[in-house]
């Protein structure tokens with residue numbers, strides 16, 4: 013492993029959404045959108061560079077090597093035997109969520125989500141003309157839990173589909189097998205289909221284990237579209253490469269028909285070599301990144317408890333995102349933004365974008381060198397302390 017995770021790569025001036033979008037001040041430190049301030053694994057950089065040097069960027073086909081890289085990874089890391097025929101390529105996980113909504117429901121249908129949740133979950137329901145059926149997660153002893161009573165009421169009331177975020181963004185839960193089985197049993201009982209966004213499945217700390225929802229039983233697999241990608245895990249979101257896994261042939265046909273209708277089946281030229289290098293050669297890089305992120309989380313949690321005891325971090329079990337309860341500051345969303353961007357000159361994500369239950373929370377991206385995290389937290393603490401004085 014030759015990457016020094018303590019070193020901040022040059023990102024400003026690279027057309028980076030995270031670093032160059034600006035917040036009215038070029039000095040704002042960006043710890044928001046979920047990409048990492050770590051260079052990719054050397055294997056990925058080599059594979060993409062070699063591909064670029066071919067000098068012709070033509071239409072691309074899917075190879076056995078690509079499929080084996082995916083199936084091998086999920087067998088090794090998640091005890092999940094995916095067949096190559098279950099895989100459909102897609103330009104992104106969010107596009108897959110939207111395609112799944114279109115292929116499995118009709119306009120006006122109710123779709124369940126568990127808030128607070130990654131904001132595009134709202135968009136793929138509402139902008140496709142479907143109805144939101146919200147089951148807020150319960151925050152109990154600093155940990156989110158599913159509200160099975162509410163979920164069952166929504167299903168009994170006719171909801172057609174459930175969007176599952178597993179592991180959960182922004183709350184950082186890695187759902188246990190028991191929690192997922194209880195959820196899945198309800199879905200099977202009420203004929204509710206499931207779209208499982210498992211993009212964070214490989215970003216799980218060693219004390220926890222991710223269970224692919226569709227791997228838990230044939231009955232669950234039969235009602236599920238699982239949306240996956242190497243992009244979050246290996247820091248390649250700009251390569252627009254992801255895939256859906258669907259073992260039920262009828263659901264797969266419906267999903268594939270939407271892909272065809274929108275002419276989205278073309279594979280990104282750089283996607284397959286990056287995916288192969290990620291899944292076949294980048295495990296040591298991932299282990300190092302996970303250990304680093306976990307130590308960043310420990311650092312941030314102890315910083316907050318010493319310097320800002322009014323704030324309560326919700327300790328993540330997975331993902332590189334730390335969700336912080338700032339409700340004791342008593343600031344409405346616009347004021348929380350002002351505090352971040354103008355006074356502290358940092359950009360975390362403001363919680364209300366994840367739904368009403370996110371109001372008063374902030375989400376901090378921990379996938380960055382420690383010095384950057386420390387500087388951002390110091391700026392944040394000084395801004396809050398100077399408001400108090």
Ligand SMILES: Cc1ncc(COP(=O)(O)O)c(C=O)c1O
Nearest residue numbers: 046104105106107130181209211
């Ligand atoms: C839960 C979740 N799904 C999907 C995405 C983005 O997926 P894509 O860029 O492949 O559309 C993210 C990015 O942060 C995410 O957190």
